[in-house]
Amino acid sequence: MSNIRGFASDNNAGVHPEILKALSEVNTGHTVGYGDDKYTAIARDKFKEVFGEDVEFYPVYNGTGANVVSIQTLIRPFNAVICTDVSHIYVDECGAPEKHSGAKLLPVKTKDGKLTMDLIKQHMHGFGFEHHSQPKMVSITQVSELGTVYTIDEIKAIADYVHSHDMYLHMDGARISNAAVSLGCTLKEMTFDAGVDVLSYGGTKNGMMFGEAVVFANAKLAENVKYIRKQSTQLHSKMRYTSAQFTALLSNELWKRNAEHSNKMAAKLAEKIAEIPQVKITQKVQANGVFCIVPPELIEPLQKEFFFYMWDESRNEVRWMTSFDTTEEDIDNFVKTIKKLLN
Amino acid sequence: MSNIRGFASDNNAGVHPEILKALSEVNTGHTVGYGDDKYTAIARDKFKEVFGEDVEFYPVYNGTGANVVSIQTLIRPFNAVICTDVSHIYVDECGAPEKHSGAKLLPVKTKDGKLTMDLIKQHMHGFGFEHHSQPKMVSITQVSELGTVYTIDEIKAIADYVHSHDMYLHMDGARISNAAVSLGCTLKEMTFDAGVDVLSYGGTKNGMMFGEAVVFANAKLAENVKYIRKQSTQLHSKMRYTSAQFTALLSNELWKRNAEHSNKMAAKLAEKIAEIPQVKITQKVQANGVFCIVPPELIEPLQKEFFFYMWDESRNEVRWMTSFDTTEEDIDNFVKTIKKLLN
Amino acid sequence: MSNIRGFASDNNAGVHPEILKALSEVNTGHTVGYGDDKYTAIARDKFKEVFGEDVEFYPVYNGTGANVVSIQTLIRPFNAVICTDVSHIYVDECGAPEKHSGAKLLPVKTKDGKLTMDLIKQHMHGFGFEHHSQPKMVSITQVSELGTVYTIDEIKAIADYVHSHDMYLHMDGARISNAAVSLGCTLKEMTFDAGVDVLSYGGTKNGMMFGEAVVFANAKLAENVKYIRKQSTQLHSKMRYTSAQFTALLSNELWKRNAEHSNKMAAKLAEKIAEIPQVKITQKVQANGVFCIVPPELIEPLQKEFFFYMWDESRNEVRWMTSFDTTEEDIDNFVKTIKKLLN
């Protein structure tokens, strides 16, 4: 339980100083609660500036919260959501999406954590058949849970297919900033321009203390969300402290600087790991995660010096995540330790 | 949407400087997420120090979150929770308790927002009858939603009655610190010593940025809570920032200083209001809320200068809340304005 | 557990011989399941004949099933249903409406089991306020749980009010036939002509073996019901046996003959009871139920000879229900026994 450095998750990092400063700056006087304050209005304007005039912005506390609010708002209990079998909503939320929405999640096996039209098609049947949960949403994760990134064209292709079946496209964007940096595009191009209907925008892993946002493509889609956010326990009373963080993150390209740094650190780690013959990188390193198969005897001693998680125990696959505060020295020390332990 | 001073709610206040300082101090290096960190261990120890060795501490984001986690952990969908018809869980959570637990809430009319054994008895029937939601929990709010405070003996009497029927006692303690100060007792005497099974401990209204805690009387009751907290979207990844606030609040009696101040401000307000013949105080002022019936023509012009909410429009009853940062000057200006508007 | 005669409930009666005959008659050969059979088509036509061309007919197993399917189809978890505090959905379904819909039920105290616009108004607030469950449906029971009957004008007044607030009117018609007979009107005049949006049509208490129907005013309202009926476990595989009963009930005025008889028996019982000074009838006897306050010492010995339930133990109020198979002799014996026991 000590504060050793690590590669466990980007949420093991702290809060970026500019975020902390923003929190201090709004800590003055009285402000109406629950989002009717001026700081939230500013954050809303920022989101519209970044994602487009039509979007609707609903800040929540965390990623699971953003996902369950997104899903509940657009589908009903007799519907189904198609997602990958490694998606966060499917494996890491203790069944929250099913519990909150009452709907079914339909998992798809993938090689790289990314859905395609062909993979989605497996579950595109049973429409109108009342014994079958009716598919109504596809959920993709950008950056995917395997560290890979959908191109804009890939997203568009999925969105077109989904919309042609009167369904919705949800993007779990817990690491959306890393994806935009990876693709060299704007956040807007990769999301609503590409056909996303509702986005779980991730702030925490990108340097905030807490806070994600549910962002809808337009007001019609967001019609009921305010009640659903409240009922889902995701409405912050002292909202100014969530909103101020978002404003800071989207100002002076903080979101981009943080993502650039963590992506760069992952690239560097991958580069150095590639030189170690006993370690095999298993997925393309496109953002801030490196997945490797390692010699089993390495795992335990390495974990004593650096936090990280096993990804797939059955084949000794590990996941190493970098974050906005990972240093070159962290990488050097980590690689040095791996080499030492392997010899 | 400007930052005018007000008496709308204690959550319109900002964050106490000692809390903000604590957030800065833990913002260093990497820490494992989701509560397995040393800062959460420290907060846990604090809670055990304050509430007793046996208690189990589960931090969450907000009050509705604390309430739905408390309820879900101890009851099942075929059960019912007896509460007042002005309780926060019954009227102010957009049906979250019913939605999350699947259970029924059984409301009781009261004069002062407080349950008694006699009032609870109205709903104590139908046990074993499968057509009837089985009462399994009583929920009391301390300070009550009408600003009144249960005495320790009143809580004990309810707890004994509830336990004699194999039921649980939940306390919604959104303003628990104000109650302890009001009674001049410790937090422990008023809660677990008096027979409370599970407590929603309120931090936000007492000066934190966000954060409440679900506290169980013992480990047996808390058996499943960690899954329920996660599934209810109430698990903070960067938990150190919730925990550090709790530690600060329970250190150097910050919780008490804040509550003492806001109670004192409410008492002062009540004292001055009592001198205005057109305004009638409707509930005992025992903590940090003042409820009054006012001349209808006062309401709108007064709200233009100070935030506050109507409590009961049908009889022109208003609610004025003080907070840790209410100043004597706020009170003076407010009363002055009232007097001016009434003349 | 013996087969003594009684006045406990109209569901203590058996199945009408014409219903049993209908079940035999369709018991021939193979038929496709789940409602795509010709017998269900015939029943559907009968319902359209009786209730109007536009209605949509969805047979289910029982009354609680009909109510939860009705509610779920038209409202969402952040909504609320306004109903009386004696309504079946509120007190006799073990919380099924809340559990299935996730929504809140808002109870109203009444004198005679009937809602009025003024009573409904108590809960008509908080629209657009996200902390408040949004009222979206009013549910009335015809015949009410206290044996009283809404007039057509009373229903119309409620429907107009409800619709003017963009809400839906649900009628729990467990004893709808008794109401139509009581009012001397058609089933259509009392339901969809008067503005009902969705009806739980009751077959079981009127002589069927099992089976109720969810009937919508039009196809738009019924858009999702088939999935909801299935997911709510209310879809009968061998549907022809539900549908054939409905066809029999609506043919040759069986529904009317049964209701006329039971209403007549209740009237006779009430007439005779009125002559007994120690027994006080508490509600107008407008259909097939008689509510009385009786001397407490009467209850136990009388229950030994005839089934019946206590309605309100606190004031020794009992409920006596008649059914299609209650005989004049039953009434005579019952009254004789009461008189004997009182002397």
Place this chain on the structure above:
Amino acid sequence: MSNIRGFASDNNAGVHPEILKALSEVNTGHTVGYGDDKYTAIARDKFKEVFGEDVEFYPVYNGTGANVVSIQTLIRPFNAVICTDVSHIYVDECGAPEKHSGAKLLPVKTKDGKLTMDLIKQHMHGFGFEHHSQPKMVSITQVSELGTVYTIDEIKAIADYVHSHDMYLHMDGARISNAAVSLGCTLKEMTFDAGVDVLSYGGTKNGMMFGEAVVFANAKLAENVKYIRKQSTQLHSKMRYTSAQFTALLSNELWKRNAEHSNKMAAKLAEKIAEIPQVKITQKVQANGVFCIVPPELIEPLQKEFFFYMWDESRNEVRWMTSFDTTEEDIDNFVKTIKKLLN
């Protein structure tokens, strides 16, 4: 929508005459509702006679009802149920298990519709990890959805494994009688003697009009079921008509006679189909279902003359079910038609 003969499902058959007779015989006089009647007591005794003294019997309306009541009684929303990806609970109940229980279903791919310890093991991880739905139940279907039958030893092996992890074994026994006949064992040997904790006992497909039963291995497991059955809308008011059917089914070996006949018809069908080279039987024919891959051009014209369903459209696999009322002539006509259409 005509009454053509078919092989679509055993629920396309009618009601066995002995069942219909039993329904007539109990149609006499008044009986208390909801299961406290003497006919239900008799059925309960029958179940104890057949399944063992310790079992608890709870009649419900249908299979989906039996499954959701079974699941809800033994697990909580943060749990998961391991099942095959062709199981009825996973694919044919419009998401009812997830909606009612709030829990997750974890699907497993199989070759023959049957789980094994090795297949179950895929999902046996994440225990104690709060981000992961906690596996708490395994559900097997006997006869499986692919027409195959678990041996007693196979069930025992699964039960032992499941219990060693403090989990429950559920058996979906929609066609349990066909399985017992197939194995030549008693119903008890194949269920509670083998370690089943809760059984969905199927009556409808075996000749009843409606009705399945939730049967628990002992009273402790059944502790809360009565409330859950009611809340799940599965409690029949005129229960005598469900119970009388069960008593008839378990008397004079009606259950066995019906199952023997349908199994025999399936065997005969399989035998004749084996002679047709263009049709390939894909699963062992162990009960009353025959799965085949057929030439695509056969499907439509054959369906015009006999009801049946596609099983897997992607490979032209069809499912042909026999029932207690399938005749040798049905088989002959069916095979003759197939041969005719193929030439």
